[in-house]
Every structure is written in structure tokens, then in C-alpha cells.
Amino acid sequence: MTNSDNDVLHVHPDRLLPSEPGLRKIARELYGSVKDLPIISPHGHVPAQWLADDVPFEDPTSLLITPDHYVNRLLHASGVSLADLGVGQTDFSDEQKRNAFRLLCANWKAYRGTPVKFWFESELADIFGIELAPTEANADAIYDQIAAAIATPEFRPRALYKKFGIEFIATTDDPADDLRFHEKLASDPTWDGKVAPTFRPDKYLEPATPSWNGLIDTLGEVSGVDTGTYAGWVAAMENRRAFFKDHGAVSSDHSHRDPGAAKLDAAEAERLYAKARAGEITSEEGDALRRDFVFQQARMATEDGLVMTMHPAVFRNHHADSLEKYGADVGGDIPIQAEFTRNVQPLLSAFGTHPNFQLVLFTIDETVFSRELAPMAGFYPSVFVGAPWWFIDEPDAIRRYRRAVTGAGAGFGRTSGFIDDTRAFLSIPARHDMSRRLDAGYVAELVGEHRLTMDEALDTMHDLVVTQPRKAFKL
Incomplete structure (x- = not known):
């Protein structure tokens, strides 16, 4: 390669498609059928203010x-x-x-x-x-x-929203947020896009952390509910979820060390809550109360219809010095091993067949795709397997996801559609395009092996891009 070649940006039209000529031809047709379909982004972190103020x-x-x-x-x-x-x-x-x-x-x-x-x-x-x-x-x-x-x-942000062909985008928001930028968009007659908030209560569900009591005080203030008791916490959460739903929210988002969700009896929940409010709860007791809180979020979802998404098992802010200097969410989060089957059994036993409940499970631990998540989604009508997320949001892992999930019980119809999960607004089209190219390559293999007809393959591609995210997130 010459120096001049090094200076040229090589963006090949067949990038990420199969290298085998026969499969590449099939994949080109499949990709071509969906490359211009709208972008549906039901989980992300782009600030609503960018679109509301359009600066x-x-x-x-x-x-x-x-x-x-x-x-x-x-x-x-x-x-x-x-x-x-x-x-x-x-x-x-x-x-x-x-x-x-x-x-x-x-x-x-x-x-x-x-x-x-x-x-x-x-x-x-x-x-x-x-x-x-x-x-x-x-x-x-x-x-x-x-x-x-x-x-x-x-x-400008609004012009790019239209240029990118975005049909729907969700933000991620604190339960105490006043959602004023979502209100501004909703009341703007010149805006015809769809931007929804997402209810993200993680910090309010971790009673053994130093900041929890202050957060629960704030929760009480914004909800107008006395959060001095466990029952008050439940009522305040129900209040804020209703506020979010009134502002267009379609889902809640949860990320803890594990996906555990198990109901405590009323007396024990109240006892642990009182210890937490007094600042006396132990780490083990905090985990037990947190799992009860998550269970309660699922119970609330059966009533208000918000889709529940979980992406657990991450060691957050792994480098303490970076957290202190730069804050959270700067790239210092590292995956840990996940276990779903036992952890979510109490939740799914209670709500897994409830007609108003939907649960999208994400993981960074690829070993659970075929062993745990696909079999769950292949039985429970409420469960969808989330797309590869974060560290496995890359070409080889996306291919492995399709192979692991599709044949292990979930098929295509129990998956979430692509999730970009990004704060980088301009990367959204590229991320969705990458997913479409890789799915075209995988589906082309099924056509090449005569496991799908071309008509079935084209229909499947459309479903993966449009039908599945709408279905999984009740859009």
C-alpha cells in the first residue's frame, strides 16, 4: 500500500457483507431492501434538549x-x-x-x-x-x-434527525427529571418527530449506596409523596412512572450488578427500608431490598404497560480515580459474568405470562445467549432477547448473537431489533447500517443453505429493521 492509499478514506459499498461471491450477491439484495428504511431507536442517550432547542x-x-x-x-x-x-x-x-x-x-x-x-x-x-x-x-x-x-x-439537530430518516428515538432520563424539553417538543407545532423519555430509576433502587437517602428525599419532593416508608417509596415510583408515561415514555431501563428480582414479604420490606432510611442497612440487606424494588418495577409495568428492559452485570466506574476526576459514564465500566435463569425466575413466575408485561433482556456475557436468554424468550410471551449491546456491539459478536439466539429457541421474532445505545448523535445512522449489513449477511447464509426462500429472507429483513423494535417496545 502506498502512502497515497493511506490518505484515502476507503468506505467500500460491500463492507461487512459476506466475502463469498454467491452469498454476497444475495446479501446485497437483502441489504438493499432495507438500507433506506426508517431508523427506530428505542434506547439511547441523545439529550432531548438538542432537538428541543435545535441549536x-x-x-x-x-x-x-x-x-x-x-x-x-x-x-x-x-x-x-x-x-x-x-x-x-x-x-x-x-x-x-x-x-x-x-x-x-x-x-x-x-x-x-x-x-x-x-x-x-x-x-x-x-x-x-x-x-x-x-x-x-x-x-x-x-x-x-x-x-x-x-x-x-x-x-442542525432537527435537520439531521430528518436527514437520518429517524422515525422514533428515546432518551434516558432520571425519575426526578421535569422532562421540560420533551414538553417543549410536544408543544412545538413545527416539530413532527417522535422523541420519548425513558424511565431510568437505577440509583433510586440501590439502598446501600451513600447517595440513596438524598435521592429518595428528592423523589418525595417531585412526586408529592412522603417517602419515609416503603409504601411511600412504592407510591412515589408509581407517580413518577405515570408522569413519564404521560410524556410519551414507552419503557423503563434497569442496570444493576445482577438481574435479580424477588419479592420480600411486606414486614421484611418495611424493616429493611427503615434501616436504609436510617443509613444502617448492610450491603447484603441492600441487595435484598434492591431485588424487591426491581420486582416492584416489574409489577408496576404490568399496570402501566411500560416495557421493562434490563442490562445487568457491569462493574460500573471500575477506575476510582477516573470517577473522581471526570464523573461516571466515561468508559470505565467493565463487564462481569451474568446469570439470568435463577435471578429472573421469581419475576417471570409472577409476571412472565401477564398480557401487559414485556421484558427485554440484554447482556454483555455472550455465554448466556443460547444457554439462558433464547430458551426464555422461546417460552415466555413477555420476553425478548436484546440486541448485542456495548462491548459486543461489533460485527463478529452481532453475527454470533444471530447464530446463538435464532436456532436456540428465539428465532427472529423474539429479538428486540437493533439498539444503538449512544450519546453520539451522528453515529446513529452508521450503527444501524452496520446492523442491517450484518443481518443481511446472516440471512443470506440461510438462503444459501436453502433454509429460507428469498421471499422469506426479504420479509425477515424487514421484520428485523422495523417490525421487531416496534413489537418489543410497543411502538
């Missing part, structure tokens, strides 16, 4: 680097300080922003073989029309081209 993005770094822990964590592993990428910085100068982009380009080699490379290159080529591969030498030129683009009306 221009400030600069390439705060748009593409600082909020994206997928990008930041590999740079950090390569020796770049998170502070130099703008993470946790409130006063980040224009020159510092430009230097952060230079650091990304100088370390571009670190992304080889990763999905970040696919997403980022797709953004550069398809959104900004950039033909240069990032290098230390051309970092400023790429930065300037992006900066010039995002200063135009065509690159």
Missing part, C-alpha cells in the same frame, strides 16, 4: 469525541488523558478542542478492527463527504471541514 453543534470535538466513551476509552488506553479530550472539562478552549481532534487522528491506528472505525469512517464519508482517512498530518483539515459543515442550517 447548532459547537465544534467537531464536543460533537464527535467528548461525549462518546467508545471513542475515548481506546484513546485513554493508548495513553491519552481524558482531560485532553474534554471529558469532565467545563472550560475547554478552542485550541484544546482542536488538539483533542489531533490526538484522535494521530492515534487512528488504535481503532483498526473495531466498530468505532466503521462508525467514524461512515460519519466522515456519508455525512460530511470527507475523502481523507484521519492522520496526524490532515487532522486540522478534517476538523475545519466538519466545523464549516456544522455551522450551516443543514447540520
